[in-house]
Amino acid sequence: MISTELKKAREYEERESALVPETERPVYHFTPRVGWLNDPNGFSFYRGQYHLFYQYHPYSSFWGPMHWGHAVSADMISWEYLPAAMAPDTGYDRSGCFSGSAMTLPDGRQLLMYTGCGDSSEDPLQKGRWMQTQCVAVSEDTGDGRTEYVKYEGNPVISGDDLPENCDTYEFRDPYIWRAPDGTYRALAAAGRTGEIGEDGNYHTDKGTQLVMFRSDDCFRWEYRKVLFEDRRRIGVMWECPNFFELDGKQVLIASPMDMQAEADEAIGSVRFPQGSNVCCIPGEYDEETETFTPDGGYEPVDIGLDFYAPQVTKTPDGRTIMIGWMQDPKNGNFAGPDEDFSRPGLQYAVPVEDPDGYLHGPEGTRVFGQMTVPRELRFRDGKLYQWPIRELRDYRKDKLEYSGIRLSNEEISLVGLSGRTLEMQVDIAPSGEGAPLYRDLTIEFAKDDDHAVRLSYKPGRSLVTIDRSRSGQSGDITAMRCTRASYEGGKLSLRILLDRWSAEIFINGGEQVMSLTFYTPLEADGISFSAEGSVLMDVTAYGMD
Known part of the structure; x- marks a missing residue:
């Protein structure tokens, strides 16, 4: 017999979720049935299906007393909502x-x-x-x-x-x-x-x-x-949501430290870890007999973007190691009601409004908040954690576009037919020819119109990748920019970009680094442009996504 509290939650989510149009959700990223979502929980394969439970407050799009939401999937992309599992x-x-x-x-x-x-x-x-x-x-x-x-x-x-x-x-x-x-x-x-x-x-x-x-x-x-x-x-205050697993012969600890002090990286002129909550990967060795974990000595960010926290890892029947995370920086989340001073939005699936204090809040009637990343396959090689989207995502591609051998020289262009807010895009960049001077900058802008854009840039001289959402409509108090140093390959760079209405996941050089972020840019801002300082050779392959 289910409790009164669980029965109430189930009746509410069934009634209210029917009122949430698909246009208020991403296309291929998981969102709560209704209300608020944060950490993934109980991510597992059971009785022939993948199960995803999640921290869940069905009654509003703000954090509240946590329930466990529940969904199942055959492929970890298309999910079927089940009634809330716990209240x-x-x-x-x-x-x-x-x-x-x-x-x-x-x-x-x-x-x-x-x-x-x-x-x-x-x-x-x-x-x-x-x-x-x-x-x-x-x-x-x-x-x-x-x-x-x-x-x-x-x-x-x-x-x-x-x-x-x-x-x-x-x-x-x-x-x-x-x-x-x-x-x-x-x-x-x-x-x-x-x-x-x-x-x-x-x-x-x-x-x-x-x-x-x-x-x-x-x-x-x-x-x-x-x-x-x-x-x-040394590394934050409270290490939330630990994962501890074997990966390619290495024992890996992934956890989410709260309240980290910003850790500068002089090589990039920015921070390796920003102030606040982060996700760390610590590889090492584990002795089963003595139950002793010996870290290799270092720790690295799992996702160098602006919105990623509390991931959870599972194994598939075919032996892959898969991770899914909450695509949100906790300090940007709606952890309090709209009248509380410290309320912050992260992802709101409606046109946001700004209150007199300068904080963005979802308008009255907003029904969902939060999303998961696309599940990622993990590998460990050459001392690094690699991540890339699960292969099942390929089944959702449509309307392939290919642009080969595009030469950019101190100009900005848009590619005919390439626009939108829900797509997958592979961009391979190189200097314009054998022995050509190294270009100074390559910039991709998306979610773009005359007033908005999210900017992704690469400066090969420092091998520096930067994501900047300062023109995306975010409140000014939300972190807008992050940088990372990619492996230097003579000006070559490979980017796999997943856009899904209000978010982007960017996989750099085959997944050696990942940047995840959310943004509020109106959906009508759907332009994509490429610009270069110097001469660049570029190949682009893009797909619409169902």
């Missing part, structure tokens, strides 16, 4: 069912492991923070072709009592579960370090994080094993 309806999760992951049990049932946010603390030093514990729900066939996820009567399965000293029970979340080679299970969760009372009389966290590992024989009874990874403010 905050018990004492241990009444403030929200936060992020987690999925596991298929030996008896064929699917288990969801998630963070339950309970009641606010009555401790005045904690200022209303939520107690966070780890909980599970298990699939149950109803007999009429439906599946319900039933919360385990023994929840929470991991609580603050199971944590070592110096772990903050109010910052303990996002379990990532996997099966070890011996058939037992491991779960890795983020735990903030405990803090102290400051001179101002308020409680201050240590602003460090630990990734704590637990072991279980059955996924229901867990024991603490160790701190697998620890960081004391």
Whole structure:
């Protein structure tokens, strides 16, 4: 029997989602059934289908008490919405069912492991923070072709009592579960370090994080094993949504640190990591016997763009490693209602309006907020994480356009027939000929009209790729520009660009780097142009997308 809260959410999403026209959604990126979406959860393959759960507040396009939305797909591109899987309806999760992951049990049932946010603390030093514990729900066939996820009567399965000293029970979340080679299970969760009372009389966290590992024989009874990874403010405050997996002979940790200090990169004259939330990749070696992770020593951004957070990784039946992420910078998200000072939009599928404070808010009646990236295949080679769109995306191409041997010389051009806001485009750039002088700049502008444009540029002298959305209609307080250094290949550059109405994903040189971003430019701004300083040779292949 489902709870009153879950029944209410399902009735609401069924009624209200019918009112959301397809024109308010991207074409081939996943959006919530209705309301708000953030982290992907429980990304998995189960009973012949891919399952995507997600952090979900159906009742508005702003963050609120977290539910788990649910969708299934045969190919990870076209998704069928299912009724919400979980709602905050018990004492241990009444403030929200936060992020987690999925596991298929030996008896064929699917288990969801998630963070339950309970009641606010009555401790005045904690200022209303939520107690966070780890909980599970298990699939149950109803007999009429439906599946319900039933919360385990023994929840929470991991609580603050199971944590070592110096772990903050109010910052303990996002379990990532996997099966070890011996058939037992491991779960890795983020735990903030405990803090102290400051001179101002308020409680201050240590602003460090630990990734704590637990072991279980059955996924229901867990024991603490160790701190697998620890960081004391070197890389942010709280490492949300950890993933820990083997990839091409390397053990990889991907996590999403909050409140990072900006990390400068003098080589590009910009930042490698901006101030705020980021996603890091740490490769290393893992000893199964001692359960010890030894990082190789470095950490790199997973996506160097403007909007990417909290990705989750899964394996496909054919052995590929696939990652999907929330295409949003958390600081730009609608984490509060429209009357709150710190509300920020990221992606709003309607013409935005600007309030007197200069912040953009969706107009009254906006019904969806947030989207996922296209799922990406991951490989690790030459010390780098490579990413590119899953091969299934090719099945959605149409209306191929090819332009070969285009020469640009200190000019700006548009290509006949090439425009739009929903397309895939491959652009290969090189100097204009053997022994030709190196050009100074190549710029592609899209989502363009007389007043708007998103600009992607490459300066081969520094091998610098820059994305700039400052003319896209964003509020001035939202980060507008990011830079990265591509591998230098004598002025050659390969770009694969996915445009989908209000977003772009840009894959550089076969996926050695990726830039993801959202923008508000009106859909009527659908121009695409190319310009060069110096002489450039360019090949372009483009497809419309269904």
